[in-house]
Amino acid sequence: xxxxxxxxRLLLCPFLILYILLVFIPLLGLIQKSLVKERTVEIELFxxxxxxxxxxxxxxxxxxxxxxYYRKSTxxxxxxxxxAVLLVIIFGTPIAYLLARPGMAGKRILEWIFSLPMxxxxxxxxxxxxxxxxxxxxxTILASxxxxxxxxxxRTFSAIIIGTVYIILxxxxxxxxxGFKRINPELCEASYSLGASEFYTFLKIVLPLALPxxxxxxILSFTYxxxxxxxxxxxxxxPVQFSILPLEVLEKARGLDLNIPLASAMGAVLLVIxxxxxxxxxxxxxxxxxxxx
Amino acid sequence: xxxxxxxxxxxxxLASLTAVFICVPLAMLIVxxxxxxPVLWPKTFTLKWxxxxxSTIIPAVITxxxxxxxxxxxxxxxxxxxxxxxxxYDFRGKYLIRWxxxxxxxxxxxxxxxxxxxxxxxxxxxxxxxxxxxxxxxTVLVFPYTARSIxxxxxxxxxxxxxxxxxxxxxxxxxxxxxxxxxLVPFILAGAVVGFARSMNDFIxxxxxVQPDFIPLSIQIYRSTSYGTxxxxxxxxxxxxxxxxxxxxxxxxxxxxxxGQ
Numbered sequence: 001x002x003x004x005x006x007x008x009r010l011l012l013c014p015f016l017i018l019y020i021l022l023v024f025i026p027l028l029g030l031i032q033k034s035l036v037k038e039r040t041v042e043i044e045l046f047x048x049x050x051x052x053x054x055x056x057x058x059x060x061x062x063x064x065x066x067x068x069y070y071r072k073s074t075x076x077x078x079x080x081x082x083x084a085v086l087l088v089i090i091f092g093t094p095i096a097y098l099l100a101r102p103g104m105a106g107k108r109i110l111e112w113i114f115s116l117p118m119x120x121x122x123x124x125x126x127x128x129x130x131x132x133x134x135x136x137x138x139x140t141i142l143a144s145x146x147x148x149x150x151x152x153x154x155r156t157f158s159a160i161i162i163g164t165v166y167i168i169l170x171x172x173x174x175x176x177x178x179g180f181k182r183i184n185p186e187l188c189e190a191s192y193s194l195g196a197s198e199f200y201t202f203l204k205i206v207l208p209l210a211l212p213x214x215x216x217x218x219i220l221s222f223t224y225x226x227x228x229x230x231x232x233x234x235x236x237x238x239p240v241q242f243s244i245l246p247l248e249v250l251e252k253a254r255g256l257d258l259n260i261p262l263a264s265a266m267g268a269v270l271l272v273i274x275x276x277x278x279x280x281x282x283x284x285x286x287x288x289x290x291x292x293x
Numbered sequence: 294x295x296x297x298x299x300x301x302x303x304x305x306x307l308a309s310l311t312a313v314f315i316c317v318p319l320a321m322l323i324v325x326x327x328x329x330x331p332v333l334w335p336k337t338f339t340l341k342w343x344x345x346x347x348s349t350i351i352p353a354v355i356t357x358x359x360x361x362x363x364x365x366x367x368x369x370x371x372x373x374x375x376x377x378x379x380x381x382y383d384f385r386g387k388y389l390i391r392w393x394x395x396x397x398x399x400x401x402x403x404x405x406x407x408x409x410x411x412x413x414x415x416x417x418x419x420x421x422x423x424x425x426x427x428x429x430x431x432t433v434l435v436f437p438y439t440a441r442s443i444x445x446x447x448x449x450x451x452x453x454x455x456x457x458x459x460x461x462x463x464x465x466x467x468x469x470x471x472x473x474x475x476x477l478v479p480f481i482l483a484g485a486v487v488g489f490a491r492s493m494n495d496f497i498x499x500x501x502x503v504q505p506d507f508i509p510l511s512i513q514i515y516r517s518t519s520y521g522t523x524x525x526x527x528x529x530x531x532x533x534x535x536x537x538x539x540x541x542x543x544x545x546x547x548x549x550x551x552x553g554q
Contacts, residue, residue: 023393023397026408042411042416097304120537121514121533123511125318249404267403268404270403
């Protein structure tokens, strides 16, 4: 048995083997595939004999950048993410603040409810929303009577937004919550004793102090939505009418119009966006609060 | 402090409305799965959709568990040595490893799924049963959750206890199983529950890897949205919802125990 200071190397082995085989190699394969022309579904990286005959190209990324259809999908992805995240900030920030305040009745139940969607499958959440938005659904009936005319919700842009908000709201609250929790309650007490209202205190003292965590939560939610596909798949219009990047990956990888290299290029772009978002968010949290939470 | 301000009332209303927004669709899903015909609120209830779906529900649940359970177990077994290495030893690259652990969570589902599709189609893996591939992939999906929780567990372990055990003549292996592991149990459980839920709920990555004769519950729900009658889909979705609620309850309970110690 190996003992002593070097023992950690042995302890690290299972983790390293798992991640090298099932995280690094597949993602490397994805990037390799995005740089070639061959449309077969396999990673040439594993077949050194095939490597010399490969046609390397940046054309897949060129298509993404310059083809009007993919520009449109990229734009759609950004629009969905921006609107959904904006709504989540508006609703999520006050809720996170409320949950971080001490001694509130029913807090535990509210906390449990807001954590529920994290244990929920995206498919179940979206299908539940699909029912509420269907012709006989509660939301459709409510919206119709409010607007005074029949409303169609499923397979629309609004349905994608509602579904996305449903899924990312708990994530946002969870990321932002520690930022509010950290604020010293005595600061608020001092503000109250000087005659400020709770709302004024929230605006002038609490929000500025919680700002870094709000920014981090916003970035994380935004990049998460960029890769989210299940909402558009179940609640959204058909890809022909309204396409977003992650949906396009699925179409090009499994649909009739197979184009694995192009799908890989989109997958690689989404991967880089997600990694960059995570890195920036973590940097902000570490800079202002010290340490990863 | 209990100041009842106008602002506080607005906040409470906002929070309650959002809670309703989260709960009502789920409640309607359950109602729809036990109603004889698709109306907003039925007068009688029935279990006929579950009976009709029996031949789909049961194999799908079994398939899901046959993937998620071994994957969670494997993730716990690989997380235990990693946690010990990170907490007990000093070496370069520790921070990097903590970052790498989170990769399967950070990477978008479509990117990871597409990468696995290509891996599964690479010649030497082409003959492998989808179960093997899915268990392997789900181990990676569960790993960040078990690793994170177990790391927190090791950080709570007092090194002095181990030293005491050693001075009393216990061998390192004995100390590990008799002293360290029992302290870790609630953390292992907490991580495993969240990881198991993540694995069972996974849709997009599994979607890239499923074969027609081996379909887990989450994929079965999606398939039945495109060609099933709505109540049948609701019945399937309700089953997965019940699993999720159970996981959320267990997680709440174990986390409270962990926090209370």
